[in-house]
Amino acid sequence: MPKINHHYTKLATSYLFVDIAKRVRAWQDAHPDSQIIKLGIGDVTRPLPPAAIPALPEAAEEMADPAQFHGYGPEQGYAFLREAIVRHDYAPRGVAITAEDVFVSDGSKCDTGNFQELFAVDQTIAVPDPVYPVYVDTNVMAGRTGAFDGGRYAGIVYMTGTRDNGFVPPPPEEHADLLYLCFPNNPTGATATREQLAAYVRYAIDHDAIILFDAAYAEFIRDPDLPQSIFEIPGAERCAVEFRSFSKTAGFTGLRCAYTVIPETVTAAGPDGARHSVRDLWSRRHSTKFNGASYPVQRAAAAAFSETGSREVRALSDYYLENAAIIRSGVERLGLATVGGINSPYVWVDAGRSSWELFDELLNKAGVVTTPGAGFGPGGEGFIRISAFNDRPQVEEAMERIVSALS
Numbered sequence: 001m002p003k004i005n006h007h008y009t010k011l012a013t014s015y016l017f018v019d020i021a022k023r024v025r026a027w028q029d030a031h032p033d034s035q036i037i038k039l040g041i042g043d044v045t046r047p048l049p050p051a052a053i054p055a056l057p058e059a060a061e062e063m064a065d066p067a068q069f070h071g072y073g074p075e076q077g078y079a080f081l082r083e084a085i086v087r088h089d090y091a092p093r094g095v096a097i098t099a100e101d102v103f104v105s106d107g108s109k110c111d112t113g114n115f116q117e118l119f120a121v122d123q124t125i126a127v128p129d130p131v132y133p134v135y136v137d138t139n140v141m142a143g144r145t146g147a148f149d150g151g152r153y154a155g156i157v158y159m160t161g162t163r164d165n166g167f168v169p170p171p172p173e174e175h176a177d178l179l180y181l182c183f184p185n186n187p188t189g190a191t192a193t194r195e196q197l198a199a200y201v202r203y204a205i206d207h208d209a210i211i212l213f214d215a216a217y218a219e220f221i222r223d224p225d226l227p228q229s230i231f232e233i234p235g236a237e238r239c240a241v242e243f244r245s246f247s248k249t250a251g252f253t254g255l256r257c258a259y260t261v262i263p264e265t266v267t268a269a270g271p272d273g274a275r276h277s278v279r280d281l282w283s284r285r286h287s288t289k290f291n292g293a294s295y296p297v298q299r300a301a302a303a304a305f306s307e308t309g310s311r312e313v314r315a316l317s318d319y320y321l322e323n324a325a326i327i328r329s330g331v332e333r334l335g336l337a338t339v340g341g342i343n344s345p346y347v348w349v350d351a352g353r354s355s356w357e358l359f360d361e362l363l364n365k366a367g368v369v370t371t372p373g374a375g376f377g378p379g380g381e382g383f384i385r386i387s388a389f390n391d392r393p394q395v396e397e398a399m400e401r402i403v404s405a406l407s
Helices: 006-010 016-030 055-063 079-093 108-118 133-142 194-206 278-289 295-303 307-333 355-366 392-406
Strands: 102-105 125-129 157-160 178-182 210-214 240-245 258-261 267-269 275-277 338-340 346-350 383-387
Touching: 006 133, 016 355, 055 295, 079 102, 079 258, 079 295, 102 108, 102 278, 108 133, 108 210, 108 240, 108 258, 108 278, 125 133, 178 194, 194 210, 267 278, 275 278, 307 338, 307 346, 307 392, 355 383, 355 392
Parallel strands: 125 157, 125 178, 178 210, 210 240
Antiparallel strands: 102 258, 240 258, 267 275, 338 346, 346 383
16 A cells, blocks of 8 residues: 655644635635735845847747757756856856756755755754745655654754854764855844854864855845855865855746755765765756746746946845845844844844744734744744845835834
8 A cells, every 4th residue: 555754744833834825815814904024035126137038039939939949948947057156156256166066946945945855864954043944844754754743853963053152053063974064044034154164064074064054145245255155165065065046136936946056076075985075966866856947937047247247236136135124123123132134135033932932913903024043943932033035115114013012
């Protein structure tokens, strides 16, 4: 008879944002005439960069011409996009990667969730707490953890973020084989300095570990002293993989396009101890399970790297950072401490009480959706995350409502 993967039964609850959606639907059903404002999920609202828009119909017109028609594309991504990524995203930072190191996909959520498939089930993973749930849940599904107890899974090494360490926890004292990092961080909005990332790179080299670095929000960094790529840190090319995305930078949450960068110098051991190229393993997995992002979308992504497109992408992230400043100002008027919102589109708010309690109060009294920090792990209890991804009038009204409700 068919048997389920029993590791799925260890998952603590439904996905965080599904739980939030259920509460929001119940509130809307009870208040059908009220307008709700969503500052919870990190979905963009602003239109695509104008430079990217013509690329979509132009690519579609090519597909209507037999001489230019594109069927299955290269699973790794078209060379024109991979080369643009190297030229515009890495070369200016002095990072020496090649187009062969770049793998285009339809989203960083997929890539960060799927990458663990390359590694043995007995590998120990380390994650920050609070944490983006996908890093944890996909490893639970794979059987890499024990039971869920007290808000955490046995077998995972947790690196706890606190107010004292600015939600940039140090590397763990114990051994881990795979370390998940995300800076600017989701959910806390914290950013890491070069020195802090260098400590992780030293740990990875000393422990023969690999860093899985989620850089989906790097475009929001404005401080020139903060690194925008793990590969700006010497030695990272030996021990790190980086995930980047067009979703938050160019508004591609609906189009879907991202990329993973794996230097050829990153290796992992086989059963006999022989070293294997992680890049080659991912290429094998990628070509087996993925048919490539669509040609029109990749053309639009490449257009976002044009001179005009780059300015427009910058303007988009500026817009959301201005929203974040409005959110921080409103929250601080209430006397609540914050992290993030500077070099990051997320504002992490010290609720001073239960995360879900404040979430429910803001929903019921203000009609504003946030994200309870407890949904990101025990380290998030007592905090909420407020997203800057919405239109300016909505953000301004939401903060007026929040200030009024909590004053």
